[in-house]
Amino acid sequence: QSVLTQPPSASGTPGQRVTISCSGSSSNIGTNTVNWYQQFPGTAPKLLIYSNNQRPSGVPDRFSGSKSGTSASLAISGLQSEDEADYYCAAWDDSLNGFVVFGGGTKLTVL
Amino acid sequence: EVQLLESGGGLVQPGGSLRLSCAASGFTFRSDAMSWVRQAPGKGLEWVSAISVSGGRTFYADSVKGRFTITRDNSKNTLYLQMNSLRGEDTAVYFCAKDGSGWLPGNWGQGTLVTVSS
Numbered sequence: 001q002s003v004l005t006q007p008p009s010a011s012g013t014p015g016q017r018v019t020i021s022c023s024g025s026s027s028n029i030g031t032n033t034v035n036w037y038q039q040f041p042g043t044a045p046k047l048l049i050y051s052n053n054q055r056p057s058g059v060p061d062r063f064s065g066s067k068s069g070t071s072a073s074l075a076i077s078g079l080q081s082e083d084e085a086d087y088y089c090a091a092w093d094d095s096l097n098g099f100v101v102f103g104g105g106t107k108l109t110v111l
Numbered sequence: 112e113v114q115l116l117e118s119g120g121g122l123v124q125p126g127g128s129l130r131l132s133c134a135a136s137g138f139t140f141r142s143d144a145m146s147w148v149r150q151a152p153g154k155g156l157e158w159v160s161a162i163s164v165s166g167g168r169t170f171y172a173d174s175v176k177g178r179f180t181i182t183r184d185n186s187k188n189t190l191y192l193q194m195n196s197l198r199g200e201d202t203a204v205y206f207c208a209k210d211g212s213g214w215l216p217g218n219w220g221q222g223t224l225v226t227v228s229s
Contacts, residue, residue, distance in 0.1 A: 002155065035215040037156070044219040045148075045156065050212045088156050092214050098170055100146065100158035100215060 003028065004089055004103035011109040012079045020106045022072045022089035028101050032092040034072040036065055039086045039105075048087070049074060076108075084110045113137040113218040115207050120223030127197050127227070133190040133207030133220055141185040144210040147192050149203035150222075159205070160192065161214055170214075175201075197227045 005023040012018040022034065036049035047056050049065035052072065064075045072091075076083055089103040119131040133145070146161035160181040161170045169181050180193040190207050204222040211217025 033213050033215075035211055037216075039156075044206055044221050045216070046219070047211050047217050050215070050217065056217075086155075090156075090158075090215050098214075099172060100148075100161065100170075102148075102156045102158060105155040 002104040003093065003101035004091065006087075006089060006103035006106045008104065009107050009109065011111055012076075013111045014079055014081060016079045017075060017077045018079055018108065019076075020074045020087055020089075020108070022074070022103050024070050024072075024091060024101070026070060027095045028070075028091040028093040029067065029072055030070040031094055034065065034067055035090045036063075036072075036074045037088045037090065039088065041086075045088065079110055081110045084108055113209060115209065115218060115220030117205065117207050117220045117223040120205065120225045122226045122228065123197055124229050125198060125227055128193070128195045129197065129225060131192040131194065131205055131207075131223060131225070133192075135188045135190065135207075135209070138209065140183075140188040144214060145181075145183060145190045146208050146210070146214070146216055147181060147190075147205055148208055148216060148219075149201075149205045149225075151200075151203040154203075157203070162190070194225070197225075199227050201225060202227045 033051045037045040038048045039045040052067040053065045114136045116134045147159040178196045206222045207220045208216030209218040
């Protein structure tokens with residue numbers, strides 16, 4: 001069971017806006033920033049959002065991130081078929097000596 | 112362009128050892144924290160370990176603490192993961208990653224598969 005909680009699946013039709021949630025606690029999301037990753041089958045994850053809401057160069061502005069309290073969200077607007085992938089959130093956790101925690105991942109299906 | 116190339120994966124028997132390497136290029140290796148993340152077949156991402164720029168600070172997931180050791184050689188632009196007392200549940204693709212922000216992975220390598228089986 002992952003420390004960060006994500007819905008296992010999400011779906012939408014082309015052009016729609018989809019939101020994926022990531023719920024944590026005061027020791028991780030409540031205190032530290034959140035990153036989001038996109039992963040296609042058989043490939044390495046790719047950084048999608050860092051520091052809660054910043055996009056690396058090359059990431060379309062259709063992707064946006066936000067954080068409030070102990071939860072974070074990834075929003076994808078103007079959904080496209082090529083957005084069908086797995087999405088993971090991650091944050092540093094200040095418990096014990098410190099460690100990185102990931103969400104369990106959300107499989108996004110474009111209908 | 113940032114490039115991270117993992118090597119050293121393979122088939123190992125339970126209780127055995129393996130050392131993974133990650134050759135880095137395209138950035139100033141000695142200026143970035145690094146980490147290892149693994150993904151078991153059909154499963155999600157699991158953070159394994161991280162190391163500071165100098166190597167003086169290291170962090171481990173509870174699942175590998177005492178069995179795995181992360182090190183780096185800044186003169187060779189290489190990150191390592193020494194894995195001892197391997198178990199079946201350590202079977203996974205192991206990715207090395209460059210720090211993105213706040214100890215979280217940014218750029219990722221393509222991964223190397225470790226299979227622990229008799």
